[in-house]
Amino acid sequence: MKITGIELRRIAMPLVSPFRTSFGVETDRDVLLVRVVTPDAEGWAECSAMSEPRYSAEYVDGAAEVMRRFLIPALPKKDVDAQAVGRALEPFTGHRMAKAALETAVLDARLRASGESLARHLGASRDRVPCGVSVGIMDSIPELLDAVARYVDEGYVRIKLKIEPGWDVEPVRAVRERFGDGLLLQVDANAAYTLVDAPHLARLDAFGLLLIEQPLANDDMVQHARLARRLTTPVCLDESIESAADAAAAISLGACSIINVKPARVGGYLEARRIHDLCRAHGVAVWCGGMLETGIGRAANLALAALPGFTLPGDTSGSHRYFATDVTEPFVLDGGHLDVPAGPGIGVSPVPDVLAEVTTSTEWISA
Ligand code: OSB
Ligand code: MG
Incomplete structure (x- = not known):
């Protein structure tokens, strides 16, 4: 499988009630979604980094930056699968949430193409x-x-x-x-x-x-x-x-x-x-x-x-x-x-109208 390109999409998701932990209060979830486009299928993943580096060192702007600047350019040009993504990103230390999102999006695309569920x-x-x-x-x-x-x-x-x-x-x-x-x-x-x-x-x-x-x-x-x-x-x-x-x-x-x-x-x-x-x-x-x-x-x-x-x-x-x-x-x-979703890959896709409504920015990176 070959990657055509990757879309980084930011969405703003208000929480139904504020979520307070010992490290801070969250009222809106600022989420980075990754969409990997290949000739066979698309793959989706969510980067879990939060808006501020409090739970861990990662944060959503940083995750987007490390993806566009280092991780996406290092992805294999052909024969991409999740293992190959892991190996290609291994030389970069840390940034596990950013790496996880890219690996998962590729895994989702592969599984959607072959019809197998992630589970x-x-x-x-x-x-x-x-x-x-x-x-x-x-x-x-x-x-x-x-x-x-x-x-x-x-x-x-x-x-x-x-x-x-x-x-x-x-x-x-x-x-x-x-x-x-x-x-x-x-x-x-x-x-x-x-x-x-x-x-x-x-x-x-x-x-x-x-x-x-x-x-x-x-x-x-x-x-x-x-x-x-x-x-x-x-x-x-x-x-x-x-x-x-x-x-x-x-x-x-x-x-x-x-x-x-x-x-x-x-x-x-x-x-x-x-x-x-x-x-x-x-x-x-x-x-x-x-x-x-x-x-x-x-x-x-x-x-x-x-x-x-x-x-x-x-x-x-x-x-x-x-x-x-x-x-x-x-x-x-x-x-x-x-x-547990039983469809191919992660088994769910964004609802287009909802996705459009919550999107705050998109960025297309050609492979
Ligand atoms: O420590 O498990 C945690 C949410 C954000 C960051 C860290 C944590 C949590 C939660 C909520 O506890 C887990 C969830 O419902 O998604
Ligand atoms: Mg915990």
């Missing part, structure tokens, strides 16, 4: 997956309880509460008291604590949480191992794991017993599957995280979440948890589950 290609073992929801930091506990109640009513099978110093033990206690011990509940600190907070974080052990996600800084693998020994709540890593090599290091250090796999963070679906395989071999549970994706990114994440090692519900929520109008046909929760 099947990756080795999925299910056609629907259970879904959790990530609940942002709120101004008050009553507001949080209302939000959680709405999500529980909608059928979400697992609740994740965002935490930070000053918003941790009390909100967790309140949610446990209101919804009972049967609720699958976990927390995500987005690196807001240090090891000095270990005794405080150990207070969360009383609430039977599924896991605590990324309590310490992104590059604090050794400290996470120390913390893990002091908590009964399992430690899960998100930001710290950027590759299968990082996952291997974390497992051998004892830095975590669960990994949140985000394909964007690790450079794509092929690396995500390597992490899945490694974790499965070591008895480490994985689940599929999210980056407030539109239907384009969500479709591909659902394919990954259907692999056999994804034994915990992911942050793969329905479209309406994020957007009033998604750019694809909306993903709608059914009994706490979402269907």
Whole structure:
């Protein structure tokens, strides 16, 4: 397969409600979509980089710049497939979200041309997956309880509460008291604590949480191992794991017993599957995280979440948890589950009218 050209398209997607984490508040998702054009098929992907470099070093303007300036010019001129994209981009360090988007768009084009679904290609073992929801930091506990109640009513099978110093033990206690011990509940600190907070974080052990996600800084693998020994709540890593090599290091250090796999963070679906395989071999549970994706990114994440090692519900929520109008046909929760797209490639395409309406810029780069 040969690439004719690549379109970089920016879309502005207002969120249905502000999403607050320990690293900032998001009210609009500024998304970069990648469309790869080949003579056989087109491929779509979503770059998960956020507007500011807070969750990680990448940000959406930077991702667009590194793509147009370095990554797209380095793509193979012929015989392009996802593996070849990975090899061609390997010499450039970092920028995994940008690389992931290019690799995924090429993979989508290849699979659309051959008629195979991404789920099947990756080795999925299910056609629907259970879904959790990530609940942002709120101004008050009553507001949080209302939000959680709405999500529980909608059928979400697992609740994740965002935490930070000053918003941790009390909100967790309140949610446990209101919804009972049967609720699958976990927390995500987005690196807001240090090891000095270990005794405080150990207070969360009383609430039977599924896991605590990324309590310490992104590059604090050794400290996470120390913390893990002091908590009964399992430690899960998100930001710290950027590759299968990082996952291997974390497992051998004892830095975590669960990994949140985000394909964007690790450079794509092929690396995500390597992490899945490694974790499965070591008895480490994985689940599929999210980056407030539109239907384009969500479709591909659902394919990954259907692999056999994804034994915990992911942050793969329905479209309406994020957007009033998604750019694809909306993903709608059914009994706490979402269907894994079964069509060729990622199995969904943008709805042209919606896409046109939300587009803020497009840029065509000939190969
Ligand atoms: O840490 O998992 C995270 C969203 C943006 C950036 C980082 C994170 C998140 C979420 C929401 O928790 C996941 C989602 O629903 O897409
Ligand atoms: Mg996280």
